[in-house]
Amino acid sequence: MADEPTLDRIDFAILRLLMKDAWLSNKQIAATVGLAPSTCHERIKSLRARGVLRGAHAEVDLKAIGFALEAVLFVQLGKLETEVVDNFVRSTATVPEVRGVFLVSGRADLIVHVVVRDMEHLKAIISEHFNRHAVVLRVETSVVFNRQQQHVMPLP
Amino acid sequence: MADEPTLDRIDFAILRLLMKDAWLSNKQIAATVGLAPSTCHERIKSLRARGVLRGAHAEVDLKAIGFALEAVLFVQLGKLETEVVDNFVRSTATVPEVRGVFLVSGRADLIVHVVVRDMEHLKAIISEHFNRHAVVLRVETSVVFNRQQQHVMPLP
DNA sequence: CATAAATCCGAAATCTATTCGATTGACGGT
DNA sequence: ACCGTCAATCGAATAGATTTCGGATTTATG
Structure with a gap:
């Protein structure tokens, strides 16, 4: 039941960026981690599908x-x-x-x-x-x- | 220092939606709260500028x-x-x-x-x-x- | 009731997300 | 060493969203 997804260096970089700011655009993330936007988009989709990325929540005062x-x-x-x-x-x-x-x-x-x-x-x-x-x-x-x-x- | 921003019913609706899911598109939020996308966008920008909306963070497993x-x-x-x-x-x-x-x-x-x-x-x-x-x-x-x-x- | 201010809308322009076919490179089997 | 398979990557095209802005509408104010 508990998958053990294999996450590489780039996956971690993406997760780190999104934890700091979930409003970053796919384009910005792609540029930062050194991927084409389309490839980065596939990565994020996969992270979501595997349950590693569970969602995002706004921080309200x-x-x-x-x-x-x-x-x-x-x-x-x-x-x-x-x-x-x-x-x-x-x-x-x-x-x-x-x-x-x-x-x-x-x-x-x-x-x-x-x-x-x-x-x-x-x-x-x-x-x-x-x-x-x-x-x-x-x-x-x-x-x-x-x-x-x-x-x-x-x-x- | 601590402003007292006046928030109406629609502002609360926007905040509620974004707290649940910060990845909602502006278009979706606008449709849900009953505003035009452009107006909703202005609202969100204002909430950010006033410090009510502080940012968003991804939830990672x-x-x-x-x-x-x-x-x-x-x-x-x-x-x-x-x-x-x-x-x-x-x-x-x-x-x-x-x-x-x-x-x-x-x-x-x-x-x-x-x-x-x-x-x-x-x-x-x-x-x-x-x-x-x-x-x-x-x-x-x-x-x-x-x-x-x-x-x-x-x-x- | 008239004026001012804030809010809202819709359309245009810009930028982005998303899809898809082709290419590359890694890996295992023969 | 060769070939076939699979996964990852890219770039271009399309579809869709964001963002801006002038003007209309509503709301507050004196």
């Missing part, structure tokens, strides 16, 4: 659309039955204010990154979503002072 | 490029002098394997999401980057079993 507060929630779950946990994770991921859900080992079972308008909004989400499900034993909240996200390929 | 393990690091820092902390946060964000850095309130001071090849690689990063700086008091590591990220607008 959340403050500009009224979401000024971010928080990280550490959720401790009860009885860890796969069925129940998976359902709750899926349900959590569909909450619009949730940016990411991490199922992890360690002190917390779930780490949830949320973006909200204000403290009231945060309180509402915690009490209306998390404290409503029986699987949730406890929620610890951390306010995010500062965040930096990397959109580069993890290769030195 | 990290396993396909050899990064099979993800972890979340909870970093506790010592003496919280702005200067020293900021430098360390910046330095952490430039580590290629780091996907995101959150400066937070609560038990941990820093939450760091990393992607690595394997356990050895993880150990190397922790000992070579985190345990090398004097500001770091302690690092707690959580392995990520499962992750889901939302690329939708946080509006119901």
Whole structure:
């Protein structure tokens, strides 16, 4: 099921460029990696078909659309039955204010990154979503002072 | 400094579409939101100029490029002098394997999401980057079993 | 209600994506 | 060493998109 696509130096170069800026034109990418536009286009199509390139997403200034507060929630779950946990994770991921859900080992079972308008909004989400499900034993909240996200390929 | 751009219903629709798929053509977006391509183009240009639209990034299957393990690091820092902390946060964000850095309130001071090849690689990063700086008091590591990220607008 | 400003449209011009046949080069089998 | 096969590459042609801009329409303002 998990293919092992063979990626060469040029594929990596293409992926690196698109991770930095998904709005680069095929022509620009081709010029940078040293291929003809048609060949580069075939490469990108192939990367998409093989599932290596999964899509692209615009980065939006959340403050500009009224979401000024971010928080990280550490959720401790009860009885860890796969069925129940998976359902709750899926349900959590569909909450619009949730940016990411991490199922992890360690002190917390779930780490949830949320973006909200204000403290009231945060309180509402915690009490209306998390404290409503029986699987949730406890929620610890951390306010995010500062965040930096990397959109580069993890290769030195 | 922080502008308060006035965004109408159509601007939100455009942003919502581009957050889901940054590869949508201007023509497609225009048709969906009910504008002429030229008008829609002007809107998008304006959103970019005002800093609401910050860019776009391709989503790459990290396993396909050899990064099979993800972890979340909870970093506790010592003496919280702005200067020293900021430098360390910046330095952490430039580590290629780091996907995101959150400066937070609560038990941990820093939450760091990393992607690595394997356990050895993880150990190397922790000992070579985190345990090398004097500001770091302690690092707690959580392995990520499962992750889901939302690329939708946080509006119901 | 009149004026100004912003928004919108449609057509033209420019540039790009996309397809396709032909060429090259690598590889394995004989 | 020879030949056949396959995959990758290119360049040119077509189809399609982006981008610009003058003028029309709508919206805000006094």
